[in-house]
Every structure is written in structure tokens, then in C-alpha cells.
Amino acid sequence: MTAIPIARSAAPARLVASFPSSRVTAPPGSPASADLPGAAAAAGAVAADPEVLNRRAALAAYATETAACSRCRLASGRTQVVFGVGNPDADLLFVGEAPGFHEDQQGYPFVGQAGKLLDKLLQGIGLTRDDVYIANVIKCRPPGNRDPQPDEIEACEAHLFRQIELIEPKLIATLGNFATKLLSGKPHGITRVHGRQQETTLGGRSVTLYPLYHPAAALYTPAMLRTLEDDFRRIPELLAEETGVAAQVIQFPTAVPQAPLSAAEQLGLF
Numbered sequence: 001m002t003a004i005p006i007a008r009s010a011a012p013a014r015l016v017a018s019f020p021s022s023r024v025t026a027p028p029g030s031p032a033s034a035d036l037p038g039a040a041a042a043a044g045a046v047a048a049d050p051e052v053l054n055r056r057a058a059l060a061a062y063a064t065e066t067a068a069c070s071r072c073r074l075a076s077g078r079t080q081v082v083f084g085v086g087n088p089d090a091d092l093l094f095v096g097e098a099p100g101f102h103e104d105q106q107g108y109p110f111v112g113q114a115g116k117l118l119d120k121l122l123q124g125i126g127l128t129r130d131d132v133y134i135a136n137v138i139k140c141r142p143p144g145n146r147d148p149q150p151d152e153i154e155a156c157e158a159h160l161f162r163q164i165e166l167i168e169p170k171l172i173a174t175l176g177n178f179a180t181k182l183l184s185g186k187p188h189g190i191t192r193v194h195g196r197q198q199e200t201t202l203g204g205r206s207v208t209l210y211p212l213y214h215p216a217a218a219l220y221t222p223a224m225l226r227t228l229e230d231d232f233r234r235i236p237e238l239l240a241e242e243t244g245v246a247a248q249v250i251q252f253p254t255a256v257p258q259a260p261l262s263a264a265e266q267l268g269l270f
């Protein structure tokens with residue numbers, strides 16, 4: 001099966017099935033910064049488009065700036081800011097909640113069991129992490145993986161909004177309640193709105209929000225996992241509507257294995 005093209009349809013040069021690794025947004029010194037050769041290759045594909053290059057440079061500069069952020073109390077307990085990772089030209093952006101233990105240690109969003117499930121779900125629709133961008137509402141790990149506090153979300157939301165402004169995604173999949181409520185601006189919980197796309201304006205552009213259950217929550221609940229799989233199946237169709245690129249027929253694996261979680265892994269899920 002050929003993966004659905006994910007890069008922007010407005011620039012035919014970007015219509016590649018498997019986008020080179022492009023972690024140009026990683027803060028210097030983080031593990032992600034080791035992938036710059038891949039990013040350079042990606043940049044070469046659109047070298048003739050100064051607007052794209054400027055946007056990418058601005059995103060990388062913003063990641064560097066954010067790495068030193070101390071706007072809220074979470075700065076004191078973090079190992080590092082987990083800014084986000086993926087394709088800076090992605091049409092599809094995933095937004096989760098906050099880094100957990102493993103994310104804080106490694107500097108990437110969605111590692112551990114929840115990340116593995118997200119990878120399998122992406123694989124099921126013909127995509128990899130290099131085709132999309134992944135970020136969180138909160139960039140620093142809350143102590144004990146507690147829920148983010150309202151004032152922490154308020155302090156950090158500008159970082160996410162700036163990411164959206166610079167990445168210019170067409171489809172934003174919000175994972176769980178925190179991302180869904182923040183980006184929709186509505187109080188409706190994920191149980192009510194999952195799988196139902198909604199139009200909104202973010203970063204001065206029209207964008208489609210697509211709320212999904214958080215993979216970490218789905219790991220614990222088989223019924224929720226099936227719902228998440230069902231909702232995920234619609235992503236290629238929604239992308240096709242947004243980009244004008246025809247969706248491939250997706251052969252989604254029916255069973256995403258549920259690995260039993262160790263206590264340490266559970267701590268890293270949220």
C-alpha cells in the first residue's frame with residue numbers, strides 16, 4: 001500500500017509518501033537535534049520556496065527559545081522542555097496533554113506504551129511520525145504526572161498556538177480532554193465529541209479539529225481502543241478533504257496489541 005501523501009498539496013514538491021526525518025524543531029542538545037541531516041534533506045525538497053524555509057527557521061528558533069521557558073512552576077521540576085517533534089510541513093498535527101516520565105527524560109512527546117500505540121495507529125493509516133507533527137498542550141512534565149492546572153495551561157498555551165501558526169496544519173487531531181477543550185474553546189468532553197470534526201480558526205487560519213481519545217486512556221479500556229481505531233480510520237478521508245489529495249484505501253490492522261504495562265510505564269503515559 002502506498003502511504004497517503006501528507007505534506008501540503010499547495011507545494012507539489014512536498015508530496016512524498018515518506019517524508020525524511022525532520023526534527024528541526026528540537027532544542028539544541030536534545031536527542032532530536034541529532035536528526036538534522038534528515039531535516040536538511042527535507043529542506044532540500046523545497047529549497048526554492050523561501051516562505052517555507054523562513055517558516056521552518058522560525059519554528060526551530062522558537063523551539064530554542066522555548067527550551068529556556070520559565071513562565072510557570074513546571075519549569076522547576078522538568079528535565080527538559082518537550083517542545084514537539086515531526087515534520088514541520090505536516091498537514092496533520094497531533095496534540096496531546098503533557099510530557100510524562102519518559103517524555104521528560106528523552107525530550108520527545110509520546111514515548112512509552114502510549115507512544116507505541118500511536119505509532120501503530122499511524123502505521124495503520126500508512127503514516128509514520130515523520131509524516132506528522134506531534135506536540136502537547138503543556139511542554140513540561142507535571143510532577144507525578146498529575147493533570148495540568150488551569151494557570152499552567154494558560155501560561156503554556158501561547159507556545160502551542162505559535163507552533164500551529166508556524167506549522168500551518170490543515171487537520172489537528174486533539175488527543176484527550178485537555179487538547180480538545182483548549183483548541184475548540186468549548187467545555188465539551190472527549191466522550192461526547194470524539195470522532196466528530198469541527199471547523200475553527202487557529203493561528204489566523206481555518207483548520208479542522210478532530211478530537212480523539214488519548215492513546216494512554218485507550219490502553220486501559222478495550223472499548224475505548226476500538227473507538228479510537230474507528231476514529232483513526234477516518235483521518236485519511238479528512239486529510240483528503242483538506243488537501244484535495246485522494247485518500248488511499250486503508251487496510252487498518254484490526255487488532256492493536258495491548259501490552260501489559262509495568263508501573264514505570266504507566267507513570268510515563270500522561
Ligand code: SF4
Nearest residue numbers: 069071072139140156
Ligand atoms: S510548562 Fe510551558 S509555560 Fe510552563 S515552564 Fe514549561 S514551557 Fe514554560
